Amino acid sequence: MDFTKQWHYFLAMAPEILLTVFAITVLLFGASRGRNGRVKEVRNLGYISLLGIATAGLANYILYTTNVSSPQGIVAVDAYSLVANWILLLSVGLTILISIPYVERQELQAPEYFALLLFCSVGLMVMSASLDLMLIFIGLEIASISVYALAAIDQRSPRGSEAGLKYFLLGAFSTGIFLYGVALVYGATSSVNLIEIAGAVTTGSANESMLLIGTIMLAVGFCFKVSIVPFHMWTPDVYEGSPLPVTAYMSVAVKAGAFLTFFRVFAVHLEGVHYSWSDVLWCLSILTMVGANLVALTQNNIKRLLAYSGIAHSGYLLITIIANNATSQSGLLFYLTAYVLANLGLFAGITFVSDQSEDNLEVENYSGLGSNYPFIALTLTIFLFSLGGFPGTGGFIGKVLILQGALEDNYISLCVALVLSTLISYWYYLKIAWLMWMKDPLAQTKNESSSPVPMPAILRSILIFTSVLIIYLGIFPSKWIEFVGLASLMK
Amino acid sequence: MLASSFNQSWLLHALLWLPLIGSVHVLVTTRAKAKMTALCWSSLVLLLSISLWLGYSPDQGPGYQMVSSFDWIEMFGVSYSLGVDGISLFMVILTAFISPIAILGAFEYIKKKEKAFYSLMLLLEFAVLGVFLSTDMFLFYVFFELTMIPMYFIVGIWGGDRRIYAAVKFFLYTSLGSLLMLVGILYMYTKGGSQSFAISHFLQIPLSVSEQLWLFGAFGLAFAIKIPLFPLHTWLPDAHVEAPTPGSVVLASVLLKMGTYGFIRFLLPFFPLAASAPVVITSLMGLGVLGILLCAWTAAVQTDAKKLVAYTSVAHMGFVVLGIFALNENGLQGAMIIMISHGLSTGALFLLLGMLYERTKTRNIADFGGLATMAPWLTTAFLISAFASIGVPGTSGFTGEFLALIGAFEARSTMAIFAASGVVFATYYMLPMIQSIFFTRTNPENIVNDLSRREILVLFPLIIGIIWLGVYPKPFMDRMAPSLDLVIETVEEAQRIDRSTVDAVGLGHEGLVAWLGPDNMATRSIAACREF
Structure with missing residues (x-):
């Protein structure tokens, strides 16, 4: 495929287009039917969405195996964007599986819910594949607006509305800054195409001071989306107020999509002005790793705890952008994969413990889980150890790759900060583990424990799937490292 | 004897993996049979370790014996490679010897969640054997960290009243050291051309004196906490007092040895100039x-x-x-x-x-x-x-x-x-x-x-x-002597080379720079020496 014909361009966007078609189908399907037969409706809509994801995945696979010689258009069809699509499709697929029992139980508006999830994924996929700042902006907006709506989708929940509004106000503000950055970069280089910008930067034809201000503003926009300290203020509140599966989705897919774009823009195309942004990001990274982990120590609500844990992980991932070499790019992709699996697995477990609703969200509710539900507690322990980066799990290999990438460019200080903040994070990951295994169940849950509630089959299969994959990535990482290594954007 | 007739590397693989198989077996068996199953598997490992003692020949020189190596993560040069020498031999045998004793000693003491307990004991044995048998730094590190998880649960679930405090203190304290050691290992790997994690490769990486001192610090801290060396010992009394008896036995008899083993195995030969610095x-x-x-x-x-x-x-x-x-x-x-x-x-x-x-x-x-x-x-x-x-x-x-x-x-x-x-x-x-x-x-x-x-x-x-x-003690000393001599030789050799580079020129640092150029290894290391 060499883009000599018009329809080649449609093929290049096939995964995104197919996903959009399915999203619209889901929306129309819901609109065309009444409000009766809810349970079945939720299931069917969920399965249609999954079918859409599978179709998009198939298209992505075909694109991956086709030899594409991409022109310097506004969309990149390279291995990087296709691997990014895998990661994003995986996260939205698992999120939809987690959502099905939740949406059933909470009686949310299923058609809108699933359609918004799919639209958001389309936005993220467009964003991570685009070679044009305007297209990045459009993708960012598609994704963001869908998530604003998703956060507030439960109309009966005042906290949900609060979360949606908060996210919307702060998000709009950061998008404004991002757009201002785009304008300044355009002013400095007279282009919004990333390749042309990179060319202008290397030849020195760009207006330097304007470029630098624009670059920092772009960085601020991205840092807001991936919640880097001090642009993280919205994260805990929004995570806490949103419905559980939406929190899960925000913590993995939105973060992954934004990071993949962040990496492409900064580490690849703005590499020429590395000196201007690397020191700023260096400071932010250390601040994020240490600050977020310290604050997480004091959290008792599991959603807020995971919000801070997610912020800390953003800090780790930021190192890959600062180090910008091939190893750290593999590190980014590998780490994101392991993070997506572990976090979504954890959220599947949380969804079960909180009874597919917004109850039992204190960490104390996990007391004695090991004696009542040994299998669930075991898988949750695996996810926690993976997030902590323990050997034998995918999280460990990801961390090693990040450290290795940083060492290749001699960022020893970042490595030391990473491992020391990891040490802090052990405390709260272990806290959940010790509550599960070493404490007796709480008094009020003890009565229920006489007849353990069975876990929905969908959640159980997610737990099995993600924990097996995490262990596999931890013990036999070669294949996946090789695979993400092929997606290298580095010359 | 078996020893001479064919390659015995299978012995090490069996030694390493049997406890893990046993650990899974204990989980799937019935509660009543759990203890006997665990005892059988660990006794089997003990038998194998006796044949390891018989098969190990001290005359073969100080190097690793029964070595075998398979690629694990090829692109990073990580291999699954095992071997045993006069230093690790005794640690392996000690581990294989203590484990069945600790398991047998637990029969009356452990009254709840028996399956999980015996399974974790075997998992711990697996991890410790891995630490002593591996001849690849990455593999070593994985096992080194893995030992903490079963120990954490053994102390935390079956321990005394303050068990959680003791377990978490143990875990965080020992992680502090090993995480910094991970950075050290990766630094050396990058320094050595990012090719291989094999110990034999690490031994040849040229390091300046200041690098050696920093890395000595990173590795040394990890091992010193594990040993534990005064004043880093405060986690140990808590862990011992709260741990159940079998946990204490394994902790004292085997886990602490990982620290001193690390001193002998890694600190001295990897960083000879740092280790022999008078300070x-x-x-x-x-x-x-x-x-x-x-x-x-x-x-x-x-x-x-x-x-x-x-x-x-x-x-x-x-x-x-x-x-x-x-x-x-x-x-x-x-x-x-x-x-x-x-x-x-x-x-x-x-x-x-x-x-x-x-x-x-x-x-x-x-x-x-x-x-x-x-x-x-x-x-x-x-x-x-x-x-x-x-x-x-x-x-x-x-x-x-x-x-x-x-x-x-x-x-x-x-x-x-x-x-x-x-x-x-x-x-x-x-x-x-x-x-x-x-x-x-x-x-x-x-x-x-x-x-x-x-x-x-x-x-x-x-x-x-x-x-x-x-x-x-003669049979013991005969077997360990050659390998220990090799360690000492490595340190003395490095000192000799270091001294001879300085003496050979006899001009002081400025002369050396003139003679070798500012980027030469020796020049840089002497400059680093002076800074220090």
Whole structure:
């Protein structure tokens, strides 16, 4: 495929287009039917969405195996964007599986819910594949607006509305800054195409001071989306107020999509002005790793705890952008994969413990889980150890790759900060583990424990799937490292 | 014999993986059968380790034997490679020897969640064997970290009242060191051209003196916490007191040895210039001596018998560090013998205290009294173990401490003199405890039965080991000597080269820069020396 014909361009966007078609189908399907037969409706809509994801995945696979010689258009069809699509499709697929029992139980508006999830994924996929700042902006907006709506989708929940509004106000503000950055970069280089910008930067034809201000503003926009300290203020509140599966989705897919774009823009195309942004990001990274982990120590609500844990992980991932070499790019992709699996697995477990609703969200509710539900507690322990980066799990290999990438460019200080903040994070990951295994169940849950509630089959299969994959990535990482290594954007 | 006829690398693979298979087997079997299953698997490993002892030939030179290597993560040069030499041989055998004893010793002590317990014990054995058998730094690190997880759960689930505090303290404390060591390992890997994690490759990486000192710090901290070296020892008494008896036994006998093993295996040969720097030697030997003396004094005022024994562990490890940094054959051999001896005697003491606890539900020294008349066999076993711990001639403790002190005397005589007084203090804390537990007036509330058959089976091998090592240590020393000599040679060789580069020029640093150019390794290392 060499883009000599018009329809080649449609093929290049096939995964995104197919996903959009399915999203619209889901929306129309819901609109065309009444409000009766809810349970079945939720299931069917969920399965249609999954079918859409599978179709998009198939298209992505075909694109991956086709030899594409991409022109310097506004969309990149390279291995990087296709691997990014895998990661994003995986996260939205698992999120939809987690959502099905939740949406059933909470009686949310299923058609809108699933359609918004799919639209958001389309936005993220467009964003991570685009070679044009305007297209990045459009993708960012598609994704963001869908998530604003998703956060507030439960109309009966005042906290949900609060979360949606908060996210919307702060998000709009950061998008404004991002757009201002785009304008300044355009002013400095007279282009919004990333390749042309990179060319202008290397030849020195760009207006330097304007470029630098624009670059920092772009960085601020991205840092807001991936919640880097001090642009993280919205994260805990929004995570806490949103419905559980939406929190899960925000913590993995939105973060992954934004990071993949962040990496492409900064580490690849703005590499020429590395000196201007690397020191700023260096400071932010250390601040994020240490600050977020310290604050997480004091959290008792599991959603807020995971919000801070997610912020800390953003800090780790930021190192890959600062180090910008091939190893750290593999590190980014590998780490994101392991993070997506572990976090979504954890959220599947949380969804079960909180009874597919917004109850039992204190960490104390996990007391004695090991004696009542040994299998669930075991898988949750695996996810926690993976997030902590323990050997034998995918999280460990990801961390090693990040450290290795940083060492290749001699960022020893970042490595030391990473491992020391990891040490802090052990405390709260272990806290959940010790509550599960070493404490007796709480008094009020003890009565229920006489007849353990069975876990929905969908959640159980997610737990099995993600924990097996995490262990596999931890013990036999070669294949996946090789695979993400092929997606290298580095010359 | 099997040994000569074919390649025996299968032996190491079997040794390593059998405990893991056993661990899974225990999980799927019924609750009633769990303990016997675990005992069978660990005994099988013990049998294999005996054939390892027979198959290992000391005449083959100091290097690794029975080596085998498979690619694991090819693009990073990580391999799954195993081997055994005169240093790791004894650690492997000690681990294989202690595990079935600890499992057998747990039969009466562990009453809840038995399947999980025995499964974790076997998992722990798997991880520890991996630490001692691997000849690849990445593999080593994975196992090194993996040992913490089962131990964390063993202390945290089956421990005493403050078990969670102790388990988390243990975990965080030991992680601090190992995480920094990970950065150190990756730094060396990058420095060595990002090709291989093999130990043999790491030995050849050229490092300047300042790099060696930094890396020595990173690796040293990890091992020093594990040992634990004074003043990093505060996690140990908590962990020991709260851990269930079998957990304490494995912790004291095997897990602490990972630290001293790391000193001998990695610190000395990887960073010879740092390890032989006078400042480093003096400060580490000094910490060893401080550990011996201060922990002996602290032990003397303990009222909890288990805590007392825990502090003696720190004191013993002080002797080991003293012996290692004497950097001569006597010192290193002494250190190795103390490592084995401590594994046997402290393991026995913890088991005996566990047996007393099962009978009386107390560990407070003052609550016992006059047990010698009621339980003569138990008393005898306790006396022998305690004598080994003190270092009375004829027991294993004497052989090791004597050699370590001779070695230390050759290197730093003042240190050795202070350390030797530690042996006196050992009697000062051990004998009063023995007296008040076994010999003073009988406490009428205590009715203590003598050892049961199972308990005799648990203690007998340990006692045999203690006496064998005390009376005839030659088979042990013959096997460890070549490998230890190689370590010493590596250090001396590096010093020689370092000195000769300076002497050969005789012009001082400026001349050297003129002669070799500013970017030369030697020039840079001397410049770094001066900065330091």
